[in-house]
Amino acid sequence: MSSADIRDMLDLPSPVPAANRPPPAKRIKTDGKKLDGIHRELHNLLGENTPAVTVMQSKFKEKPNWMQKPSPWVWTPFKNPARKDDLELHHWVRGVPSNDEYPFAKFNKPVDVPTFSKEEYDKCLADTAWTSRETDYLFDLCRDYDLRWLVIQDRYDYKPEENEPPSMRTLEDLKERYYFCCRKLMELRRDASGADWTPRDLELYNAMNFNKDKEIMRKQYLERLLSRSPAEIAEEERLILEYRRLQESSKKLVQDREELLRLLESPQTANSFAQYQSPQGLSQLAGNILASDKNRRRKGAPEAAAQGGPVARPVPGTPNGGTLPQAVTPQQAAAVQNGVHGTKQVQQAGRAATQPAPAVSKTELAQSATAKKVAKRVPPGQETQYGVSYHDKLVQGVYLRSTKISTLKPTVQTKVASILAELGIAPKLAMPTAKVCERYEALQQAINLLIETKKQVDKLDHEVKVSTSGNAGLQSDAK
Amino acid sequence: MSSGSKRLKNLQICRPFVYGNMAVPLKEDRSPDIPTDHTHSWTVFLRGVNGDDLSSFVKRVVFKLHETYPNSTRSIEEPPFEVTETGWGEFEISIRVYFVPEASEKNVVMYHHLKLHPYGPEAEQQKLEGATVTSMQYDEFVFNEPTESLFEILTKKTAVLPQQKSTLVPFSVQSENEELDRLSDAHVKVQENIQRLTERMHALEREKGAVRTL
Numbered sequence: 001m002s003s004a005d006i007r008d009m010l011d012l013p014s015p016v017p018a019a020n021r022p023p024p025a026k027r028i029k030t031d032g033k034k035l036d037g038i039h040r041e042l043h044n045l046l047g048e049n050t051p052a053v054t055v056m057q058s059k060f061k062e063k064p065n066w067m068q069k070p071s072p073w074v075w076t077p078f079k080n081p082a083r084k085d086d087l088e089l090h091h092w093v094r095g096v097p098s099n100d101e102y103p104f105a106k107f108n109k110p111v112d113v114p115t116f117s118k119e120e121y122d123k124c125l126a127d128t129a130w131t132s133r134e135t136d137y138l139f140d141l142c143r144d145y146d147l148r149w150l151v152i153q154d155r156y157d158y159k160p161e162e163n164e165p166p167s168m169r170t171l172e173d174l175k176e177r178y179y180f181c182c183r184k185l186m187e188l189r190r191d192a193s194g195a196d197w198t199p200r201d202l203e204l205y206n207a208m209n210f211n212k213d214k215e216i217m218r219k220q221y222l223e224r225l226l227s228r229s230p231a232e233i234a235e236e237e238r239l240i241l242e243y244r245r246l247q248e249s250s251k252k253l254v255q256d257r258e259e260l261l262r263l264l265e266s267p268q269t270a271n272s273f274a275q276y277q278s279p280q281g282l283s284q285l286a287g288n289i290l291a292s293d294k295n296r297r298r299k300g301a302p303e304a305a306a307q308g309g310p311v312a313r314p315v316p317g318t319p320n321g322g323t324l325p326q327a328v329t330p331q332q333a334a335a336v337q338n339g340v341h342g343t344k345q346v347q348q349a350g351r352a353a354t355q356p357a358p359a360v361s362k363t364e365l366a367q368s369a370t371a372k373k374v375a376k377r378v379p380p381g382q383e384t385q386y387g388v389s390y391h392d393k394l395v396q397g398v399y400l401r402s403t404k405i406s407t408l409k410p411t412v413q414t415k416v417a418s419i420l421a422e423l424g425i426a427p428k429l430a431m432p433t434a435k436v437c438e439r440y441e442a443l444q445q446a447i448n449l450l451i452e453t454k455k456q457v458d459k460l461d462h463e464v465k466v467s468t469s470g471n472a473g474l475q476s477d478a479k
Numbered sequence: 480m481s482s483g484s485k486r487l488k489n490l491q492i493c494r495p496f497v498y499g500n501m502a503v504p505l506k507e508d509r510s511p512d513i514p515t516d517h518t519h520s521w522t523v524f525l526r527g528v529n530g531d532d533l534s535s536f537v538k539r540v541v542f543k544l545h546e547t548y549p550n551s552t553r554s555i556e557e558p559p560f561e562v563t564e565t566g567w568g569e570f571e572i573s574i575r576v577y578f579v580p581e582a583s584e585k586n587v588v589m590y591h592h593l594k595l596h597p598y599g600p601e602a603e604q605q606k607l608e609g610a611t612v613t614s615m616q617y618d619e620f621v622f623n624e625p626t627e628s629l630f631e632i633l634t635k636k637t638a639v640l641p642q643q644k645s646t647l648v649p650f651s652v653q654s655e656n657e658e659l660d661r662l663s664d665a666h667v668k669v670q671e672n673i674q675r676l677t678e679r680m681h682a683l684e685r686e687k688g689a690v691r692t693l
Contacts, residue, residue, distance in 0.1 A: 388634070398587060401618060423668060424661070430658050446666055464683055471690060
C-alpha cells in the first residue's frame with residue numbers, strides 16, 4: 001500500500017506535492033539507474049516492478065503550510081448502508097464533508113450460507129436427529145453470525161417443541177449437520193441442473209467433508225498436547241532422540257553387513273596362498289609387500305618380469321671366511337628381485353634357505369646371461385680393469401664404498417676401534433677399494449672373534465680360580 | 480621398455496674418484512673485492528683419479544657451503560666439478576652427486592671438512608711458507624645392477640688406478656697395496672692372538688674339568 005492509499009483510507013487530503021511526490025516517482029526511476037550494493041541486492045530479490053510494502057518514513061516532518069487557512073473540522077452525520085436499520089451517527093470530518101458512501105460499508109461481505117426449500121429438505125436433508133425446524137434455526141444462526149462456529153455454538157439456544165427431546169448440541173454436532181446439509185444440497189443441485197461442478201465447486205465440496213469423530217479426536221489430542229507437564233515434554237524429547245539414534249545404529253548395522261558381504265565376495269586370488277601360511281612365508285609376504293611398495297615408489301619403470309639369471313638363489317658359500325660387503329642382503333631382497341609375481345621362485349628360495357644348497361660359485365654366475373651381455377662389451381679377462389664384478393644378491397642402487405663398511409654394536413665397536421688403533425690402522429680407510437674393504441671387513445671380524453675369545457678365556461679363568469680357591473678352602477677345612 | 484633401462488642382474492661395477500679441497504693462504508697482493516677477514520683461498524672439488532672425466536656418468540655436483548656464503552648451494556653442471564672461494568674458517572661441505580638420467584639412480588651425498596690450516600709436525604713451517612694445504616679422500620661409486628646404458632657408458636673407458644704415487648695423484652695401486660699390506664699384517668697379528676687365546680681357553684677348560692673332579 002502506498003502512502004496515497006493510506007491517505008485515502010484515512011481520508012486525509014493529498015499532501016503538498018513538492019515534498020512527497022518524488023518518492024513514488026523516484027522508485028520507478030531507479031529501475032533504470034545503476035544500483036549499488038544493498039539497493040541492487042534488494043531489487044534483485046524483489047524483482048523489477050514489484051512495489052513492496054515500504055514504510056515511508058520521511059525523516060522530516062511536513063513543512064507546515066503557513067499560507068493556507070486552516071480547514072475546519074465539521075461534526076457530520078452519516079449513515080452506514082450496510083446496516084439494515086437507519087441508524088444515523090455523527091463523526092468529525094475535516095474540511096468540507098463529502099457525500100460519498102461510508103467507506104467502511106464495503107467490508108460488509110456476508111458469508112454464503114445456502115438456503116433451501118422445503119422440497120429440497122424433504123428430498124435429502126431429512127435426518128432422525130435433526131428436525132426441520134432445528135436445521136432452519138441452525139442455518140439462520142450461521143447466516144447471522146457468518147459461520148463463526150464458536151459464536152454460533154455459544155448462542156445456540158434451540159427451544160424444542162413438546163414432542164421433541166431436549167437438544168444438547170456440541171460444536172461438532174452443529175458443524176456436522178451444517179456441512180452435511182451443504183454437501184447434500186450441492187449434490188442435489190448438481191444432479192438437478194445436470195452441469196458438473198467447476199474445480200472450485202469440487203474444492204468446496206471436498207473442503208466440506210466433515211468427519212465428526214476425527215474432529216473430536218483431533219481436539220482431544222490438542223488438549224492433551226497443551227496440557228503436558230514439563231516432565232512429560234522432556235521425556236518425549238528423550239524418546240524421540242533415542243528413537244532417532246536407534247534408527248541410525250540400525251542403518252549402520254545394515255551398511256556394515258553389506259560391506260562384509262562385499263568383502264566376502266571379493267575377488268579370488270590367482271595363485272595359491274599356501275606358501276604364505278608358514279611363518280617364513282608370512283615374513284616373505286611382508287617383505288614382498290614392503291619391497292614392492294618401495295620399488296613402485298622408487299622406480300618409474302616397472303621391473304623386468306623376465307629374469308635373466310638362474311632361478312635358484314641360495315646363499316653363496318663364503319669363499320675365504322669373510323663376508324662380502326655387498327652380499328649382505330636378506331632373503332627378502334631375493335624375493336624382491338624375483339618380482340612379486342614369481343611365487344614359484346619365492347618358494348624355491350624359501351626351500352633353498354632351509355637346506356644348505358651347493359654354493360653357486362662366481363664362475364657359474366659369470367656364465368649367466370647377464371655375463372654374456374657384459375662379455376660383449378668387456379673382454380673377459382679385464383673385468384677388474386673396468387671395475388666389473390659379479391655377485392649374488394645385489395641390492396639395486398648406487399652407493400659409496402666408504403659408507404658400506406659394516407658397523408657393529410656401539411660397545412663392541414669401541415673395543416674394535418681401540419684394538420685397531422693399537423695395531424696401527426686408521427679408523428677411516430685411506431683407500432677404500434674393493435680389495436681393501438674386503439680385507440678390512442675380514443680384519444674386523446677377526447678382531448670381533450678375538451674379543452669373544454678373550455671374554456671366554458676370562459670367564460673360564462675366573463671359574464677356575466673360584467673353584468680352586470673353593471677347593472682349597474674345603475681342603476683346608478677338611479684337614 | 481627399451482633395452483637401455485633394463486638392469487643387469489648380479490652385476491656390480493664401480494668407479495673410483497677423489498674429492499676434497501686445496502687451500503692457499505692469501506698473499507698481500509690480493510684483489511680488493513675480497514673481504515679483509517678472509518685469509519685463504521680454497522677450492523673444493525670432485526674429480527676422477529687420474530684426472531679422469533667423470534661427466535660421462537655424473538650429471539651434476541651440488542656443493543653446499545656454509546650459509547654465510549652468498550648462494551651457498553653451488554650447483555656445478557659440467558666438469559671440472561669444483562668450487563673456488565675465499566674464506567677464513569673451516570666448515571663441513573656437503574657434496575651431492577647426481578648421476579646421468581640413463582643411470583636411473585638416486586643421488587649420493589658425502590661430507591668433507593674443509594681444511595685450511597696445516598697439521599702435523601711441520602705445521603708451523605708450512606704456515607710460514609704459505610704452502611698449499613690439501614685434504615683429499617678416495618672413494619668409489621659402486622653401482623649394483625646398473626642399467627644397460629650406464630654399463631655402456633662406464634665400460635667405454637677403463638678405470639685403472641695409476642701404478643705409482645705422485646704428488647698430484649696420491650692414490651694409486653701402490654698406495655692401495657700399502658694399505659692392503661697394513662691390513663694383512665694386522666690381520667695376521669690378530670689371528671695369532673686368537674690362536675693364543677684359544678689354546679689358553681682349552682687349557683683352562685681342562686683345568687676346570689680337573690678341579691671339578693677333585
